[in-house]
Structures are given as structure tokens and as C-alpha cells.
Amino acid sequence: MAAVFAHVAYAEEDSQPLRIPPDPADRIAALLPAADPEPASLAHRLVRLLRAAIAGAVDLVQRLVAPPLAEPPQPQAAAPTPPTPVPAETLRRDVALPDLFAACVESKGQTEWTGKTVRDADRAVALFTEMIGERTARGLTAIDASDFQRLLGRLPAWHGRSIYKGLTGPQSIAKADRLETLVRRAEQGDAAAAEERDRMIGRSEMAVEKLLERLHPKTNNKHVGSLRAIFAFAEEHHYRAKDTNPFAGLFFSKAKMKKNQRRRRDVWSDDDLVRLFASPLYQGHGDARHEPGARITKDALYWAPLLAGFNGLRLEEALRIPVNAVMNIGGAWCLRIQASETQRLKTEASERTVPLHPLLVDLGLPEHAAAMRARGHKAIFPELRPGGPDNTLGYQFSKVFGSYRKRIGLDHPGRDFHALRKTFNTSIQRKHRSDAGRHYLLGHEHGGVNYEHYFSGFEVADLLPYLEDVHYAGDVRRALAITEGSEEGHSGG
DNA sequence: GTCCGTCCATATCCATGGTC
DNA sequence: GACCATGGATATGGACGGAC
Numbered sequence: 001m002a003a004v005f006a007h008v009a010y011a012e013e014d015s016q017p018l019r020i021p022p023d024p025a026d027r028i029a030a031l032l033p034a035a036d037p038e039p040a041s042l043a044h045r046l047v048r049l050l051r052a053a054i055a056g057a058v059d060l061v062q063r064l065v066a067p068p069l070a071e072p073p074q075p076q077a078a079a080p081t082p083p084t085p086v087p088a089e090t091l092r093r094d095v096a097l098p099d100l101f102a103a104c105v106e107s108k109g110q111t112e113w114t115g116k117t118v119r120d121a122d123r124a125v126a127l128f129t130e131m132i133g134e135r136t137a138r139g140l141t142a143i144d145a146s147d148f149q150r151l152l153g154r155l156p157a158w159h160g161r162s163i164y165k166g167l168t169g170p171q172s173i174a175k176a177d178r179l180e181t182l183v184r185r186a187e188q189g190d191a192a193a194a195e196e197r198d199r200m201i202g203r204s205e206m207a208v209e210k211l212l213e214r215l216h217p218k219t220n221n222k223h224v225g226s227l228r229a230i231f232a233f234a235e236e237h238h239y240r241a242k243d244t245n246p247f248a249g250l251f252f253s254k255a256k257m258k259k260n261q262r263r264r265r266d267v268w269s270d271d272d273l274v275r276l277f278a279s280p281l282y283q284g285h286g287d288a289r290h291e292p293g294a295r296i297t298k299d300a301l302y303w304a305p306l307l308a309g310f311n312g313l314r315l316e317e318a319l320r321i322p323v324n325a326v327m328n329i330g331g332a333w334c335l336r337i338q339a340s341e342t343q344r345l346k347t348e349a350s351e352r353t354v355p356l357h358p359l360l361v362d363l364g365l366p367e368h369a370a371a372m373r374a375r376g377h378k379a380i381f382p383e384l385r386p387g388g389p390d391n392t393l394g395y396q397f398s399k400v401f402g403s404y405r406k407r408i409g410l411d412h413p414g415r416d417f418h419a420l421r422k423t424f425n426t427s428i429q430r431k432h433r434s435d436a437g438r439h440y441l442l443g444h445e446h447g448g449v450n451y452e453h454y455f456s457g458f459e460v461a462d463l464l465p466y467l468e469d470v471h472y473a474g475d476v477r478r479a480l481a482i483t484e485g486s487e488e489g490h491s492g493g
Numbered sequence: 494g495t496c497c498g499t500c501c502a503t504a505t506c507c508a509t510g511g512t513c
Numbered sequence: 514g515a516c517c518a519t520g521g522a523t524a525t526g527g528a529c530g531g532a533c
Contacts, residue, residue, distance in 0.1 A: 123519085123520085157520080157521075158520085159520085215520095215521090314524095418523080418524085422524095
């Protein structure tokens with residue numbers, strides 16, 4: 001077994017891709033870890049081995065018996081026609097993995113894959129090529145796929161960044177392995193190892209424990225999932241025979257992922273909520289938003305946390321509110337969340353009309369929307385600019401809000417912007433009203449025959465009691481010195 | 494037929510590092 | 514500090530299959 005693992009012990013300078021041992025017995029042995037920490041997983045691996053062997057054999061026989069006969073039709077740029085079952089001999093000419101990926105992107109990019117999904121898949125293809133080598137649509141076997149998944153598990157989580165910047169996948173694994181060894185020796189008093197460890201870490205300010213972390217199973221799943229989708233495309237578009245997807249069935253289970261979970265999104269404590277709303281952003285700021293002063297600027301940074309914490313809005317929902325979405329229905333101020341030219345909703349259930357929490361009305365959100373409308377703006381937060389791979393308004397906002405939280409001492413891990421929405425959900429859940437109303441407020445799907453077929457929708461009056469359940473509203477009102485129905489008089493901006 | 498858990502795809506969000 | 518790139522985590526819901 002030592003010989004098997006020797007071939008994956010890379011020197012950092014070695015840029016050769018990983019190779020599978022030529023001997024079949026070694027190939028199978030290479031799929032097994034030296035010491036499996038989870039005996040229960042052995043059976044699972046054996047099943048996977050069998051599946052890999054069968055799929056590999058099917059693939060080999062198919063290539064020997066039924067080679068492609070004709071040049072493939074070129075991918076059509078026009079609307080794709082639905083695939084029809086065809087015999088194996090009409091498979092397209094075999095293509096290299098990057099070409100298969102390009103065809104997949106061209107097909108999916110128009111409707112299914114957004115920019116970031118394409119980027120994730122591109123990264124997965126690049127990692128595969130670095131770690132396993134160049135393969136074609138039909139030449140990639142289930143053993144290659146299984147090897148890829150196993151090596152992903154050894155990849156340092158920080159590959160591509162910090163001390164792993166500029167290294168290939170195998171080089172990153174080698175460096176992490178070496179660093180791990182040095183750390184262990186240094187702990188045992190080896191001064192030379194400690195020196196080499198420090199030299200390896202260099203100017204990086206990251207803790208060595210972080211540099212040694214390996215890729216999380218969830219991220220492993222993401223890479224495997226990207227390749228699985230590409231090979232599902234390959235099957236559907238006749239680059240590969242049906243039911244031979246080498247990445248099928250390779251996902252880590254939820255149980256394993258839960259076991260490896262590093263960080264969970266938290267709910268905000270009542271104390272932290274009060275601290276946020278008693279901070280300079282809401283009490284008066286100076287030149288910098290986190291410094292105390294006399295100014296109150298009612299912009300996205302001011303309103304968005306309130307919209308998440310008191311109305312349960314998602315970040316993008318809050319930041320993209322059009323000026324005409326704040327409306328008065330029967331005397332109650334409401335928010336209409338719907339798809340528009342500037343807003344793409346997460347699901348159909350995201351479209352909803354909800355009452356504004358009374359605190360937001362008292363703080364003047366309807367007036368703010370009216371002021372923006374009077375100035376000719378389409379959105380209530382015209383100052384925001386889209387950014388990031390998906391062109392979201394939340395991209396920059398998240399960084400600004402994260403930075404503000406840290407500056408006022410609210411840097412508890414997991415208590416981020418989205419956690420405000422979770423806090424809202426948790427709070428209104430305590431009163432045990434109907435789940436349907438809570439789901440509606442949050443824009444979640446709500447299943448059930450009764451709901452789907454016999455329910456026509458919520459009235460504003462039905463939903464207001466849920467908002468009154470937000471238990472921290474009183475504390476926040478006191479922090480903001482706002483009394484119920486006060487039509488608060490801060491100067492808006 | 495229904496319920497429920499798991500798998501899977503995707504959207505959304507956060508953290509970090511680097512450059513200017 | 515603004516902006517960009519990269520990578521990882523979490524949320525959400527549809528599809529599917531097994532148990533009852």
C-alpha cells in the first residue's frame with residue numbers, strides 16, 4: 001500500500017498530474033485509504049468500487065464494440081431540440097473535457113446556468129485536469145471520478161490563496177502534507193522543522209491550523225456536482241452512452257457533511273440587536289458611520305438591517321425595493337415584493353405582499369420611499385451599485401455591513417446579515433401561529449394539499465399579528481427612543 | 494396514496510487576499 | 514477604502530424512492 005501512496009506524495013516543484021497506478025490491483029487499492037477511520041463506510045466504498053468497475057467495463061466494451069461512425073453535428077446556437085433516444089453507434093465524435101464543458105455552457109448558459117455556476121464548473125474542470133490529467137468525454141472512467149473525489153478531500157481548503165497561491169492542486173496537496181509534517185515535528189521540539197515551517201508560512205498572517213484545513217465535503221460535493229452535471233449533459237447530447245455518468249452516486253452524505261460542519265449561521269441575541277440599533281448608525285454618526293456624531297443617514301445601510309430583522313426580507317429583496325413597492329392598502333403600509341426588470345426572485349413563493357412592521361413605519365420608511373420617488377429614482381436605495389460575479393447589490397453591501405459590525409464589536413461568527421432574517425423567523429415561530437402565514441411572510445414555499453388547493457391568499461390583517469410577535473421590537477424601540485405610532489421625526493436622507 | 498428522508502441543483506451570502 | 518477575484522457555507526425546493 002505504501003507504494004500506492006508514494007505516487008501521490010508530490011514534490012512542490014512537481015507539476016505532473018496525478019497518475020493512477022498501472023496495475024489493476026493497485027488501482028483498486030488506491031481507492032481505499034490507508035486507515036479508514038469510519039468502519040461503517042467500508043461497505044459503502046466497496047459498493048462504489050463495484051459500481052466503478054461495472055461502469056468502467058461498460059464504458060470499455062462500448063468503445064471497443066461500438067466506435068462512433070460519423071462526424072457529429074455541430075452544436076446548434078438556436079433553440080435546442082429535445083433529445084430523442086438514439087442507438088449507441090450515433091454517438092458524437094469523442095471530445096476533450098474542456099470542449100465538452102464549453103458545449104455544456106453554451107447549451108445551459110442561455111437558461112439554466114448563471115455566471116457563478118459557470119465559474120464553479122470551470123474551476124471543477126480545471127481541478128480535475130490538474131489532479132487526474134486530460135480526459136475525453138468517453139475516456140473519463142468512474143475510477144477517474146472516484147480518484148478525483150478522494151484527492152479533493154486532501155486539497156487544502158485555502159488552495160489558490162495565501163501560501164497556496166499559484167500552485168496546482170497536486171502542488172497544494174504536497175505543500176499542505178509537508179506543512180502538516182513540519183508542524184507535528186515542531187511540536188515535538190524539532191527546531192529545524194519549526195524553522196522550515198515558519199519559512200513555508202512566510203508573511204501569511206493566517207493561523208497554521210487554517211492553512212492545514214482540507215476541503216470541506218460540501219465543497220467537494222460542489223465540484224463533483226459540477227462535473228456530474230456536465231456528464232449528464234454529455235449523456236443527453238450523445239457525447240456518451242446513457243447511464244454511464246462516472247460522477248453519479250459520489251456525493252458525500254448529509255450525515256458526513258454535518259459531522260464536518262465548521263460554522264453555522266446563528267440568530268442574533270437580544271443584547272446584540274440592541275447594541276446594533278444603539279450604535280452610531282442609528283443614534284447619530286460622524287464622518288465615519290461607526291463614529292458617534294450628530295448625523296443620521298437613512299440609506300440602505302440604515303434600512304436593510306431593519307427590513308431583515310423586522311420583516312424577514314432577504315438581502316437582495318431589501319436592497320432592490322422599487323419606490324412604488326411601498327404602498328398603502330386599506331390604511332396599512334405594505335411592501336409588494338415581485339419580479340421586475342431590476343429584481344429576479346429566488347422562487348415563485350418569494351412574490352408576496354406583506355405589511356410593513358409598525359416600527360419601520362414609525363421610522364419613516366414610507367416617507368423615504370416617497371422622497372426617492374419625488375427625486376425621480378426607481379429604487380428606494382439609488383446609491384447602491386451592483387457588483388460581484390452575479391451583479392448583485394448585496395455584493396458590496398455585505399462587505400460594508402460586515403465591516404460596520406466588526407467596528408462596533410458585533411463580530412460574532414455566524415451573526416451576519418442573513419442571520420437577522422433567521423432571527424425574525426425564530427422569533428415569530430415562538431408564538432405557534434400557523435406555519436403557512438410565517439412561510440408566506442418569509443417568501444418560502446408552503447406545501448400541503450390544503451394550502452395549495454383551498455387557500456386563496458393572506459389579507460394584511462391576517463399577517464400583522466405575526467409581526468407583533470417579534471419579541472425584541474420593544475427593546476429596539478427603547479434603543480431608538482421611538483414610541484408606538486410616533487411618526488418619528490429624524491431627518492431622512 | 495401519503496409521508497418522510499435523502500439526493501441534488503442552484504441561489505444567495507460571507508470571508509479573505511490582492512491590487513490600485 | 515474601493516474594487517475585484519476566489520473559495521467556502523448555507524438556504525431553499527424539486528425529484529425521487531422506500532416505508533407504511
